[in-house]
Amino acid sequence: MLRAPVMPLPPRRSQYGVAPELVRKRAAELPDMVSVLVRDLFPDAAPVIYPGENGLEMIREATRKQMEKVDLSMIKPGDSVNVLGSHHGFTLLGGAPYAEMLRTIRDVVRERTGCTDIRLRVGVGLRFRESEEYIKAFGLDEYYEGKAAGVAPVDEGVAIETEIGTLYGIKKIYDARWIIHAHNSDVREVHFHRQVDRAVKPFGMSYARIETRSTYHQNLGPRAANFVARAIFDSPFVQEKFACAVFLMMSPSGVVGVDADNDLYALNDRVTYLGCRDYGKMMTLLGEIDEAITILDFPSPVPYVFAAGVIFANFAGANRDLFDLDDPLPPYTWYTEAFYGEDGRPLIEGVPPVNPAIKVVIHNYAWGGYPSAFFTEHIPTIVVGREQAELLNRDPQNISYTKHTLLADDLDTAVRFAKRVAGTDKILAFDGASGALNVSRSLGEYLLQKAPLVSRRVDDELLPKWLKQRGIDPSRFKIR
Amino acid sequence: MRAVTLYAVVDVDKCKGCTRCERVCPVLAIKVENKKAVVDPENCLGCANCEQRCPEMAITMAPLEQSRVVQESLAGVDMAAVIDLCRRAHLHPKQIICYCTATRAEEVAAAILKGAKSPEEISRRTGVRTGCKVECIQPVLRLLHAAGIAPERPARGYQWYGLTPTVWDIPEEVKKKYAQRGFYFDEDRKLLDSLVGAGEKGGE
Numbered sequence: 001m002l003r004a005p006v007m008p009l010p011p012r013r014s015q016y017g018v019a020p021e022l023v024r025k026r027a028a029e030l031p032d033m034v035s036v037l038v039r040d041l042f043p044d045a046a047p048v049i050y051p052g053e054n055g056l057e058m059i060r061e062a063t064r065k066q067m068e069k070v071d072l073s074m075i076k077p078g079d080s081v082n083v084l085g086s087h088h089g090f091t092l093l094g095g096a097p098y099a100e101m102l103r104t105i106r107d108v109v110r111e112r113t114g115c116t117d118i119r120l121r122v123g124v125g126l127r128f129r130e131s132e133e134y135i136k137a138f139g140l141d142e143y144y145e146g147k148a149a150g151v152a153p154v155d156e157g158v159a160i161e162t163e164i165g166t167l168y169g170i171k172k173i174y175d176a177r178w179i180i181h182a183h184n185s186d187v188r189e190v191h192f193h194r195q196v197d198r199a200v201k202p203f204g205m206s207y208a209r210i211e212t213r214s215t216y217h218q219n220l221g222p223r224a225a226n227f228v229a230r231a232i233f234d235s236p237f238v239q240e241k242f243a244c245a246v247f248l249m250m251s252p253s254g255v256v257g258v259d260a261d262n263d264l265y266a267l268n269d270r271v272t273y274l275g276c277r278d279y280g281k282m283m284t285l286l287g288e289i290d291e292a293i294t295i296l297d298f299p300s301p302v303p304y305v306f307a308a309g310v311i312f313a314n315f316a317g318a319n320r321d322l323f324d325l326d327d328p329l330p331p332y333t334w335y336t337e338a339f340y341g342e343d344g345r346p347l348i349e350g351v352p353p354v355n356p357a358i359k360v361v362i363h364n365y366a367w368g369g370y371p372s373a374f375f376t377e378h379i380p381t382i383v384v385g386r387e388q389a390e391l392l393n394r395d396p397q398n399i400s401y402t403k404h405t406l407l408a409d410d411l412d413t414a415v416r417f418a419k420r421v422a423g424t425d426k427i428l429a430f431d432g433a434s435g436a437l438n439v440s441r442s443l444g445e446y447l448l449q450k451a452p453l454v455s456r457r458v459d460d461e462l463l464p465k466w467l468k469q470r471g472i473d474p475s476r477f478k479i480r
Numbered sequence: 481m482r483a484v485t486l487y488a489v490v491d492v493d494k495c496k497g498c499t500r501c502e503r504v505c506p507v508l509a510i511k512v513e514n515k516k517a518v519v520d521p522e523n524c525l526g527c528a529n530c531e532q533r534c535p536e537m538a539i540t541m542a543p544l545e546q547s548r549v550v551q552e553s554l555a556g557v558d559m560a561a562v563i564d565l566c567r568r569a570h571l572h573p574k575q576i577i578c579y580c581t582a583t584r585a586e587e588v589a590a591a592i593l594k595g596a597k598s599p600e601e602i603s604r605r606t607g608v609r610t611g612c613k614v615e616c617i618q619p620v621l622r623l624l625h626a627a628g629i630a631p632e633r634p635a636r637g638y639q640w641y642g643l644t645p646t647v648w649d650i651p652e653e654v655k656k657k658y659a660q661r662g663f664y665f666d667e668d669r670k671l672l673d674s675l676v677g678a679g680e681k682g683g684e
Contacts, residue, residue: 126612128532153614154504154529157641163654165645196662211644214618218577219646221668227650227658325662328671334615338575339675342584347572348678371579371612394543396527397580397611399483471660 002034002444008431009094012299016127017367018388025411027295027429028438035436036444038253038308041451042281048254056100063104066260070244075178077114082176085122086206089184090134097255099138101248120148121173123206127369128152157209162231168209181245185271187279190322191330193226195275199268204229217334251278252309253435273477276466281458282310287318288450291424295362297431301370305430308437312430319355325469337374354378359422362414368395376404382414383407481551482581482607486526486541490517494538501530503638506609508600527610550607552591565589568626572675577619580611588623598631
């Protein structure tokens, strides 16, 4: 069941990464690399609608079909509607499926309501022009008739009164009569949100001002953080505007469907269940890896590069069960980072170390625009290419990133050196390969051997516990 | 501690004087004068907020010929007062509060004790809020609040709006209401309290 490597999507031209022509070799092109398909690891993985032979038509069809069950009667022809997106959706499978969902939402709203003032507002993480880049790349401004805009957390704010006090949103997110929350179910930052209210999170992040995001990451704690999202969403200010949510439903294999609902919490329960089930298996499997050289090779900042739907930040914490809410502090979160003293030792007992299975990281291709020095302080890291090191050195969020890194001229040199010092030939590439993990042959065989046991353990033991911790009755969902 | 390696440069032909740059600068180092943005190179910390939000793409970041370091020295500061201020803000003096610059709470507390009265002044002295420009505003406001300072927002600015709730403020009824939905308020409070109460070099 080891197959030829799946070639990842090409590098993306962006102000946050090196020029695509400077990415001279991909991890998938290394000798001895193979791929392991998600469905070979977990034969019960849900079937995908994308990628597939019908391409984006499947996304359009699924979005239309799901939106049929949503009530849009509150939207009148003379009203304004903001379709709210996030940069994150464009990092999934190259961004085309998410862009197609956003186009379809506009078409459906226009057809069913007669409303013509439909705007697209796309939030960002810490790269304030990233969404503008995606809007341009996918022609969304033309599609939304000049009414598409990227918004940033430093833009003009609006105070939102919540049941825990005043929080702040981005004014341009809420400057319409109605909002449609257009997101995705990709688990991504489970270290931050712990798969608690995953579907609600953008209200405390992509759509939120700096004060709210800082509340999330500094004021509440690692398991209470995402409450800011619920507090904002439940506020009268937001409830008065909320029309519905439309989600691209993801799994480690790809897009498994589209879901839509007027009740965000009903959708949230489905997202929670599927996320725990599908991503839980992949993350638990990655936690079984005993040693590996990790290659970052994807157009996103260091923590956000993908391997079978799991981001590197999750692998950095895969020595702990990130879904288990009885475990307070993941090996990587900003709370964890704050807990380390100047001498590099934790200030309190019980701070879990970064996953010791990661012997060396090779930074072949990953962007700046996110504070990532924590990773190079904790894991031996080799940056490939002087241009990439210089890009990071110029990044205000990564001024000390290369303080702790080695520099290699090319990927082959970096891999040779990493294998020698790490004493392992197990390689895991975070390159966003669709529906598969690109790995060295030795690691591929290891994962195939471990997967059946992991699958049983998640189904029988972990999934029921995770759902119970989140107040979700598993019997409500069809167990495969 | 913040190493400053860049500064903002305005293309006056492109600048339309919209004041967006002025409203987002965390150190008030760019101002619109006579309908054109003007950078104060002495105070610009190269955070690129203006470059990232300029609607006309009129600002670029250029490398400084000689990089410089911004850091508030702890020398001569009453360390007992620093520790006390941090604890009143529910922070451990040695904990990092700015992930981009690795600035610790004690450095910000020292800046306040030495006279900084606003987030902007604190940023100029320590470099906090000049990396990602997002995540560290609350601990800065918490430390000012704990020092009894109510800073004034920059006029017409979007730099910051206000102090927000902490885990120490969550009402009991809210905790009770969401106890079954995976929010661990009291447990997280206990965890953060254990950090705040830990000794200066770690441990109790």
